[in-house]
Amino acid sequence: MASMLPFGRASRTTAERPVTGLPADVTGLPADDDVLLDAPDDRLGPALVAAGQGAYEPAAELLAATRRHAQWEHRDTYTLHLAAFARSRPEWLQSWYATAPQDPDALLIRAQLAVDHAWRSPARAETLRGVSPMITAAARADDRDPVPWRIALDHARGSRAGHTYFGELWEAALRRAPRHYGxxxxxxxxxxxxxxxxxxxxxxxxxxxxxxxxxxxxxxxxxxxxxxxxxxxxxxxxxxxxxxxxxxxxxxxxxxxxxxxxxxxxxxxxxxxxxxxxxxxxxxxxxxxxxxxxxxxxxxxxxxxxxxxxxxxxxxxxxxxxxxxxxxxxxxxxxxxxxxxxxxx
CATH class of the missing domain: 1.25.40 (Serine Threonine Protein Phosphatase 5, Tetratricopeptide repeat)
Structure with missing residues (x-):
């Protein structure tokens, strides 16, 4: 299932790049062949593997744990990665939403995925306006969660919202997590x-x-x-x-x-x-x-x-x-x- 994961190993050989004369052990750097791109951590990796096999339960358990423990930075990062994975492999998310349409975590990923899709549309601002109900549903599903408000802030920027409206969203986000990086x-x-x-x-x-x-x-x-x-x-x-x-x-x-x-x-x-x-x-x-x-x-x-x-x-x-x-x-x-x-x- 490795080909399904959104990260990979270096494939270039030293013959394809300038030879520096400095082996990896001199500078303390890993060899080129050991370098990974966008590798998930030990918690996200199994959820992605399961999603690649069509199972949503590990992703559901992972995001539910971030809510229980108020791990908002991890929740935000995992949401972005899971939504990115669902762009090419949506079956697991569709099954999840069909089984639990009110699940705050499924609603969150659906909102992120919808914004990501709309952002790539030639009619970005117009398409994003149709996504608002999904973001609202995710925000109402768990009032403590700042991540839907981060999505709302991105949505407001893409739809060219005015400063007043953006400021209201910003204040709502800060009330939930004043130090949230996302x-x-x-x-x-x-x-x-x-x-x-x-x-x-x-x-x-x-x-x-x-x-x-x-x-x-x-x-x-x-x-x-x-x-x-x-x-x-x-x-x-x-x-x-x-x-x-x-x-x-x-x-x-x-x-x-x-x-x-x-x-x-x-x-x-x-x-x-x-x-x-x-x-x-x-x-x-x-x-x-x-x-x-x-x-x-x-x-x-x-x-x-x-x-x-x-x-x-x-x-x-x-x-x-x-x-x-x-x-x-x-x-x-x-x-x-x-x-x-x-x-x-």
Missing amino acids: CHVAALHYLASSWHGSHRECLDFADRAAQDTPADSLVQALPTRAVLAYLNDGCGPGVPRERLDAAADRAIALSARFPATDVWPAAVRNKLTYVLVRLGRWEDALEQLRLIGPYATSFPWSRLSDDPLGRFLEMRDEVRVRAAQGAGRGHPPGGRARRVHCDDH
């Missing part, structure tokens, strides 16, 4: 799309949010998300280098709180590594690669290539060489890549 990312994306080019304002929002949360909160990584958008945008006034470095340093401190080669913080570490590479902080980037271990994520590397895993491995080679050469801190490259799309999460 809701903060959704708000940051809304501000970025509304204030196109005003990266300082977006970074101000991210900095304030990080300052108001504990040192181990994922919101500590929010300023790095704002920096990533800035580095990939070709508009707006410049942001002082010290602010970019401060955001990266905050995320480095957060990364250090998680175990090395742990799949859970891999998404944060991959985005941080991208920012460090763009800032020319090669030794810091190498350290994050050691912490990432075998867990590459599609975003942000999919923004640079249709082969995100191959791009990740190429970037590792470059970081190895630059760090071995003792390259110091550089400057953000002048030619910025294309703008980061607002549906990244």
Whole structure:
């Protein structure tokens, strides 16, 4: 059933990429063949395997556990992965909903799946408006759950909702989970799309949010998300280098709180590594690669290539060489890549 899972191993050989002369054991990095893309954790993996076989019960048990224990960050991540899986293999979700149409977890995945589908429609704003009842049903199914409100925030951005309505949704989300990372990312994306080019304002929002949360909160990584958008945008006034470095340093401190080669913080570490590479902080980037271990994520590397895993491995080679050469801190490259799309999460 491995082919059904939404992650894979590296398939490139060293002959297809530049030879660095630095074997993996010198830099503490796993071999290319051991690197996985978008690997699930030990809780999500079995649910995906079962879904691939048409069984929804493990996914239902997993999401029910996140509700019981108020594990909202895990719930959000699992919802995104399960909805992504259901885009190509919907049978298990259809069976689940047919069996338990009022189940808060089934309603949640259906709402996420509907938003994902509408987001890819050429008539995005119009299509998204028809999804609202699904999001409302998911929100009413468990009033404690902030994840439907994160979906609602994404929905509002895609349907070009006004600031007043978005603000009401934001306040409702904060009442349920004031430190929920997914809701903060959704708000940051809304501000970025509304204030196109005003990266300082977006970074101000991210900095304030990080300052108001504990040192181990994922919101500590929010300023790095704002920096990533800035580095990939070709508009707006410049942001002082010290602010970019401060955001990266905050995320480095957060990364250090998680175990090395742990799949859970891999998404944060991959985005941080991208920012460090763009800032020319090669030794810091190498350290994050050691912490990432075998867990590459599609975003942000999919923004640079249709082969995100191959791009990740190429970037590792470059970081190895630059760090071995003792390259110091550089400057953000002048030619910025294309703008980061607002549906990244």
